[in-house]
Amino acid sequence: MGFRTEAYNLIITGVGGQGNVLISQLIGQSLVSKGYFVTIGETYGMAQRGGSVMSHIRIARGKQLSPLIPRAKGDFIVALEPVEALRVLGVYGNLHVVVLVNTRPIYPVDVTTGNAFYPDFKELRKALGSHSRKTYSIDATDKAIQMGLPILANMIMVGAFLALKLIPLGIEEFRENLSNTLSQKRFEINAKALEAGEAIIQESL
Amino acid sequence: MPIIDLDEPQKELLLMGNEAIARGALEAGVKVCTAYPGTPSSEIIGSLAEVAKARDLYVEWSVNEKVALEVAASASFSGLRSICAMKQNGLNVASDFLLHLNMVGLNGGLVLVTCDDPSAHSSPNEQDSRAYSKLADLPLLEPATFQEAKDMTTWAFTISEEIGCVCMMRGVTRISHSRGNVTLGELPKSNVKAHYDASTRRLTQPVNQRHQWLHSKLAQLGEIFETSKFNQYYGPERPDVLIFTCGSGLLYSQEAVNLMGLEDAVGIFKIGTSWPLPTKTIVEHLKRTEKFLIIEEVDPFLECNVLEIAAYESMKIGPKAFYGKRSQHVPSVGEMDTDRVIDALSSILDIRYEARDRSYTKTIGEIANTLVPERTMGFCSGCPHRASFWSIKNALETDKRGGFVTGDIGCYSLARGPAGYYLLQTNLGMGSGAGLASGFGKLDRFGLDQPVIAVCGDSTFFHAAMPALANAHYNQSNFVMVVLDNSATAMTGFQPHPGVGINAMGDKVEPLNIESICRDFGAKVEVTDPFDLRGTTKRLLEMLKDQKGPKVLIMRRKCALLKQREEEPLYKVRVDPQKCIGCELCAKVFRCPGLIWDKELEVAAIDEALCVRCGLCVDICPEEAILREKES
Helix, strand or coil: CHHHHHEEEEEEEEECCCCHHHHHHHHHHHHHHCCCEEEEEECCCCCCCCCEEEEEEEEECCCCCCCCCCCCCCCEEEECCHHHHHHHHHHHCCCCCEEEEECCCCCCHHHHCCCCCCCCHHHHHHHHHHCCCEEEEECHHHHHHHHCCHHHHHHHHHHHHHHCCCCCCCHHHHHHHHHHHCCHHHHHHHHHHHHHHHHHHHHHC | CCCCCCCCCCCEEEEEHHHHHHHHHHHCCCCEEEECCCCCCHHHHHHHHHCHHHHCCEEEECCCHHHHHHHHHHHHHCCCCEEEEEEHHHHHHHHHHHHHHCCCCCCCCEEEEEEECHHHCCCCCCCCCHHHHHHCCCCEECCCCHHHHHHHHHHHHHHHHHHCCCEEEEEEHHHHCCEEEEECCCCCCCCCCCCCCCCCCCCCCCHHHHHHHHHHHHHHHHHHHHCCCCCEEECCCCCCEEEEEECCHHHHHHHHHHHCCCCCCEEEEEECEEECCCHHHHHHHHCCCCEEEEECCCCCHHHHHHHHHHHHCHHHHCCCEEECCCCCCCCCCCCCCHHHHHHHHHHHHCCCCCCCCHHHHHHHHHHHHHHCCCCCCCCCCCCHHHHHHHHHHHHHHHHCCCCEEECCCCHHHHHHCHHHCCCECCCCCCCHHHHHHHHHCCHHHHCCCCCEEEEEEHHHHHHHHHHHHHHHHHCCCCEEEEEEECCCEHHHCCECCCCCCECCCCCECCCCCHHHHHHHCCCEEEEECCCCHHHHHHHHHHHHHCCCCEEEEEEECCCHHHHHHHCCCCEEEEECCCCCCCCCHHHHHHCCCCEEEECCCCEEEECCCCCCCCCHHHHHCCCCCEEEEECC
């Protein structure tokens, strides 16, 4: 099937304000400088207003892919929020997909108001497990709060994801791109988060 | 993020479609860049503003799209290249000027970029702006890739100058707001001097003659477009089905053909010059086969235009079958994607395509239905709009005369839903809340006895609400206009506006004062801080009782996202579980994302990751169970 063999479909999902667009861009940039074609489709505009936010990152050799992954064609899912992982599997999942999920929920206002139900993590984890090749879960937000900045959960997730070596991008290469893009102060704290993510996943392996 | 004026030709970057368009303009030597912000178009002028000083450009956030196009045209009349960008709805505002501008000649190239938002991800309507190119007899280009977004923009300036007319370009959300590879070209060094040649006046008269001139330009364009490299055929010499597509449709079509393994059966003719169509080239492709599928976003624009050619040339090409929106092989609304192309091809060629195992689809579908909660969009934590609508709701409930709210376009449009307690009755275009209220306010003589409140944002106020307010004074219409002043065009990315005190060039300017404008317009004006819930509700109630002429209540507080960037919070917010009686007013009615429900204790709680410590919920709690605490 042509490009299927030389292409990767990565979805980074979460909720507005979690910094999903930024990490998608950073991953994309790093891969473009390695000679890959990268297409990122993003849904934002209303992103900071509590809605689900999903970035489709499509990586290929010699060919620009479309901005949206076709249904059922996800390869890897990085979910900054647990229930969003399941939402994404509903459309893009298949039995070969690898899922990396942050355990910390962000409750939709609809749940707080009693108009919707939020599943407990065990149940969620089970559903993810039975609908993926492999599901990894890490407490990225807890770690980020420990580090003093909840937003760093995004970089912790990137560190963990790259440590799984599923896409052709090493942590070092990513780190270098990060140092060229962010200010020194922001780079240092983000690089620490990256390392923390790598360490967490390596413990769990 | 990427710097669009990077002077490294041949370097490959990951650029957003809008950044690629901006880069294309720089490579064409653009001098004047204008826009009113609107998703998904804002980053075109936004990224040019960032390099304005370095590249010696004049960039402005104009007060609305019509003025933006007028400013761009003045540059073009003076021999400079200019670009003007807007979202679909903006073109409606600019269209009055556009449909006169088309009849007079230009000097410097003028590229008008309109970004459509198929599926209305961030828009109050779904619209296909391409119709305007036909209406105005102007050329229209549609980029299909990020590289093309850059290259086509540069070419659009050449086209515009070659024919002396505006060249239109249409972006869509998935090009403008997606990112992809772009190889940079050269940045020119130009020192064009602006000069207005008063011997060539820019008049539309004699109208018939000018209209004829415009038509002759279309004929000239048709010829130019026959040889454009942006029209390309991919596929076998004699395909079973030939796809005509444009814009984002190319990548989706290629991927569908690829996923279905139909490379030997399906050809794709990608059209970059959407109006006027290159008729001869289209006819050649119509001769290739009998069956044609048309893939495009929003309306069947390309489809109808190709059908017209096929009808006109039917003696040459014989009978053909066309599939698309008319035949319902492609849904008539909503954005395009690969799956829509797959579905259409499956139906035309009678192929069964299974994207994944059926049992997987069945079980994941069931799980998603039961375990995945909705995420309705709402105001951010700390958002002043939540407070404003809380007061509006309480004032209308206390007033008890069945009063209602007409709305407008901005973050506060979310008040149509639970975030703003379903208060908005309308959101029918920029400034139209005030215009409608101006009408409702005159219907008392026919028995309408409900008070009317129009809400509009600060940027919207300058964009289109001011004429409605002047109208209301002149005609003595009775309503309350609430200006939700959060000191930014927050919805589209915090662009400044005339009330803010800074412009796109970064120059400080005396901010226009909304209250004095309203006073000069003959309205009674008051200003409140929406976080003063009691005071705001009281003032609004008083204004609702006043039956004479327009009243303006400005609810002023800076957008919480901006405030967060600029200021440290003063205290922590905590719920005292002993005092909370579990009345659920804060969690279930007030709907701040920072407030959550502790199921075990059956009391409200604060989510520390989301709370911005604005402390507003402290004031709505009837039991004083929410506390502001100084940090130690």
